[in-house]
Amino acid sequence: MPRVVTLPGKTIGILGGGQLGRMFAIAARRMGYRVHALDPAPDCPTGQVADVEWSAAYDDTDTAVAFARAVDVVTFEFENIPYETLQRVAEIAPVFPAPLVLDTTRHRLREKTFLSTHGFPVAPYRSVSSVEELRAAVIALKTPCILKTATFGYDGKGQTKITHLDQCDAAWGALGQPLGVVEGYVDFVCELSVIVARAQNGAIRTFDVAENLHEHHVLDVTVVPARVSEATKQAAVAVSVAVAKSLDLVGVLAVELFLVGDGTPQGHLIVNELAPRPHNSGHFTVDACVTSQFEQQLRAVCGLPLGDVRLLSPVAMANILGDCWDNGEPDFAAALEVPGVNLHLYGKSDPRPGRKMGHLTCLAEDAETARLRVIEARQRLRRTHDPS
Ligand code: ADP
């Protein structure tokens, strides 16, 4: 694809209207771009900060075509845009990353096949399309293992841990999809991620490796710098850059990794998942880096030079889920008293349990202090708010 330069003042279309699009739109508007956002839900997090909000179903190709005509370049923040819609849009406006990249990464089986055929290390896995195949896969991979849906999985949704062969019937029944992926359970030392940006001319920049702490299969806290060896960090960056190149990515790619202890001092890395967009574990870049992951996406999509990825301070990020509203309105003022803390809220009005409503970051002199402070700030949110 020839280089497509889209300068400030032009209009960027973003497919998907969640928090990732919102933070992208903020970065784009800061640099003088106009932003149109398309999402089925009116008053969505991105729509609230965009110049123009388009509310239509993702399979409404007529609206998608009109949207594409109204903008100069298109990107996405949501994985499950139908391929047909992306293709129609791509006939009218340049789309970055390419629709094929999204098609590979949003389907767990295609993603795993892509990774393993390119020689990247993945957990042992089997594709299953019946309960009999599931049983055979569980016998081959041994328990424990995890059954995951091939599509529409996020934040641990669509996943069942299988610890005994007896559980296959129930797990298959709960899948709700004709195709699943069974993965051997990885007894990891820790989870890491690397956010890679790749420009239209092939230039690559990676942010500092992030260490991710999950609760119930959902990202809870990210700590940067990751508390792993330099050799592990270099290996994590090397594999992530290689994946971005193999995908011929233009944009931002998040690579989720497991660090596995294997008796060697370093251990080894396994690629868990890819997302061809900014990622929850890269939110630290907004407060702690010269250029954020969202501005990096913007620069890549617009054919501009990538920004400086320098980490300005150790940082920790903690997600704010809807559960923080259990005792009523969170005590934001109490959280903001913690030194070094910033609050990001996504403009969602319905704080359902488990729903990502926002996040906190904390910059501190070292990563552990940042982690403790950001957790302290989040605990303060749950204090009963005294309105007086
Ligand atoms: P998603 O993020 O799309 O929900 P993931 O495959 O990344 O799906 O799974 C979410 C989390 O569940 C991972 O970050 C990890 O904590 C845990 N997990 C997923 N697969 C495995 C596995 N094979 N072994 C151990 N833990 C896993």
Ligand code: MG
């Ligand atoms: Mg994941």
